[in-house]
Amino acid sequence: xxxxxxxxxxxxxxxxxxxxxxxxxxxxxxxxxxxxxxxxxxxxxxxxxxxxxxxxxxxxxxxxxxxxxxxxxxxxxxxxxxxxxxxxxxxxxxxxxxxxxxxxxxxxxxxxxxxxxxxxxxxxxxxxxxxxxxxxxxxxxxxxxxxxxxxxxxxxxxxxxxxxxxxxxxxxxxxxxxxxxxxxxxxxxxxxxxxxxxxxxxxxxxxxxxxxxxxxxxxxxxxxxxxxxxxxxxxxxxxxxxxxxxxxxxxxxxxxxxxxxxxxxxxxxxxxxxxxxxxxxxxxxxxxxxxxxxxxxxxxxxxxxxxxxxxxxxxxxxxxxxxxxxxxxxxxxxxxxxxxxxxxxxxxxxxxxxxxxxxxxxxx
Amino acid sequence: xxxxxxxxxxxxxxxxxxxxxxxxxxxxxxxxxxxxxxxxxxxxxxxxxxxxxxxxxxxxxxxxxxxxxxxxxxxxxxxxxxxxxxxxxxxxxxxxxxxxxxxxxxxxxxxxxxxxxxxxxxxxxxxxx
Numbered sequence: 244x245x246x247x248x249x250x251x252x253x254x255x256x257x258x259x260x261x262x263x264x265x266x267x268x269x270x271x272x273x274x275x276x277x278x279x280x281x282x283x284x285x286x287x288x289x290x291x292x293x294x295x296x297x298x299x300x301x302x303x304x305x306x307x308x309x310x311x312x313x314x315x316x317x318x319x320x321x322x323x324x325x326x327x328x329x330x331x332x333x334x335x336x337x338x339x340x341x342x343x344x345x346x347x348x349x350x351x352x353x354x355x356x357x358x359x360x361x362x363x364x365x366x367x368x369x370x371x372x373x374x375x376x377x378x379x380x381x382x383x384x385x386x387x388x389x390x391x392x393x394x395x396x397x398x399x400x401x402x403x404x405x406x407x408x409x410x411x412x413x414x415x416x417x418x419x420x421x422x423x424x425x426x427x428x429x430x431x432x433x434x435x436x437x438x439x440x441x442x443x444x445x446x447x448x449x450x451x452x453x454x455x456x457x458x459x460x461x462x463x464x465x466x467x468x469x470x471x472x473x474x475x476x477x478x479x480x481x482x483x484x485x486x487x488x489x490x491x492x493x494x495x496x497x498x499x500x501x502x503x504x505x506x507x508x509x510x511x512x513x514x515x516x517x518x519x520x521x522x523x524x525x526x527x528x529x530x531x532x533x534x535x536x537x538x539x540x541x542x543x544x545x546x547x548x549x550x551x552x553x554x555x556x557x558x559x560x561x562x563x564x565x566x567x568x569x570x571x572x573x574x575x576x577x578x579x580x581x582x583x584x585x586x587x588x589x590x591x592x593x594x595x596x597x598x599x600x601x602x603x604x605x606x607x
Numbered sequence: 608x609x610x611x612x613x614x615x616x617x618x619x620x621x622x623x624x625x626x627x628x629x630x631x632x633x634x635x636x637x638x639x640x641x642x643x644x645x646x647x648x649x650x651x652x653x654x655x656x657x658x659x660x661x662x663x664x665x666x667x668x669x670x671x672x673x674x675x676x677x678x679x680x681x682x683x684x685x686x687x688x689x690x691x692x693x694x695x696x697x698x699x700x701x702x703x704x705x706x707x708x709x710x711x712x713x714x715x716x717x718x719x720x721x722x723x724x725x726x727x728x729x730x731x732x733x734x735x736x
Contacts, residue, residue: 258643274669275644464643464670532647532667553669554646582665
């Protein structure tokens with residue numbers, strides 16, 4: 244599959260990889276350069292492969308209250324929540340953002356590209372309330388402009404004033420060149436900026452206008468190192484149906500006060516019993532790059548496993564997210580086994596670097 | 608893509624330069640471009656004996672790890688220590704500054720099993736399709 248921006252990626256000579264069936268750019272000039280552009284100026288991402296599912300009608304609220312973890316009864320128009328679909332065991336089917344278009348009437352769910360089909364089938368399966376569910380993914384493009392210069396770039400390219408928007412909220416605007424755009428002050432980089440939803444046919448023009456204002460095209464490679472530096476989890480790596488939001492230290496996106504949602508009972512039980520493991524950060528003290536699947540040892544005993552790892556372009560050290568057993572605490576030293584070598588690492592609470600905007604509260 | 612005429616090449620995209628019974632080894636311009644930003648180079652120490660196809664160490668980019676394989680049988684007699692501090696040299700200058708090891712060849716006639724520049728160019732073109 245290809246996004247409406249595939250032609251732009253080809254024109255920019257991007258290195259294209261297969262990402263869950265999508266032909267996506269992994270980098271254009273190089274991951275490090277693109278990563279630093281986002282940290283110091285502005286980077287541009289094609290996230291059009293992500294899914295946009297609209298849930299509408301009078302049954303939308305009771306349905307959404309049951310299938311996702313945030314309480315939306317009082318969610319105002321223009322607000323965005325980070326949330327989860329959970330299974331009965333409290334495992335994470337997907338992580339998503341919920342957009343309130345019209346309170347009580349109209350909501351958009353933005354889900355992971357690799358899970359869109361599965362999420363849709365699951366939502367239909369769960370829909371005993373009879374809410375209207377519509378998949379608008381194919382017709383919708385998503386462009387993220389991220390970094391300290393993102394607001395300036397966006398204003399110059401579209402006239403939209405991002406400064407007037409609160410973090411984790413969105414607004415719609417009509418633009419001359421790109422038609423109707425929905426601008427959300429969110430992102431997956433910790434660098435601030437916006438994610439812009441628009442009609443697929445208008446996406447190439449907006450992409451060109453944003454690059455003309457100095458935004459640097461960035462691929463999935465930089466997207467991954469940027470989110471990892473902030474400790475943001477990636478579904479399929481750090482969180483999945485076998486891990487719960489509590490284990491992933493993402494409690495902030497679960498409203499346990501809400502009386503009834505799928506997975507709630509399992510989470511309540513887990514909170515009572517206590518967590519056997521938690522998703523934490525590792526900073527390597529030895530040279531090397533931890534990768535997914537590397538085992539973590541403490542005093543020779545296995546205490547965990549790495550779920551995402553790379554080198555931090557900002558810090559120039561290996562960093563990782565890992566599930567570590569109860570008893571391993573921030574500040575502890577562990578060994579990460581990288582191709583048979585034990586590399587020393589310090590357990591930390593992400594983020595690894597200061598971003599300009601952190602969506603996930605610093606873990607205690 | 609840069610493919611110098613005076614080097615030998617392998618199917619795994621190493622290059623080798625014959626030097627009086629020894630072979631200087633690195634990875635090709637094509638290989639470094641495919642890997643992207645190199646962040647870490649980890650090579651076996653001097654004195655290690657390897658057979659053709661054995662690993663000489665690993666080259667790590669932001670996204671992936673890949674092995675560097677011995678183009679011929681021999682003993683590692685030199686390792687480029689500069690790459691430890693400056694792995695980005697592999698991207699910047701794969702054929703000169705970023706040589707990785709020098710192998711003392713067991714059998715110098717083994718170079719004949721490697722590709723010349725022209726064959727390698729055809730090989731890369733076919734692989735890129």
